[in-house]
Amino acid sequence: MLAESIGRDLHAKLVSVFGEDRLFTGKTAQWLIERCFAPGEHLPLQERLHKSIDGGFDFDALVKSLGN
Secondary structure (H helix, E strand, O other): OHHHHHHHHHHHHHHHHHOOOHHHOOOHHHHHHHHHHOOHHHOOHHHHHHHHHOOOOOHHHHHHHHOO
16 A cells, blocks of 8 residues: 555656656656665655655545545
8 A cells, every 4th residue: 555655656756857758768767766765774764755755655645545
């Protein structure tokens, strides 16, 4: 459930940054590495999420989306 929610938010962020052609720009992989993977486990999960998708994990929003 967490992966689905984070994946949805990350996908939306990639579209907002790189547009619909995000997979073919050659910039997406570097962005993902810098924003999502480079910090490794040195930062808490919420902080890594905040840096990668400009927000933390919103459990309440996930629960609301499941009710629709």
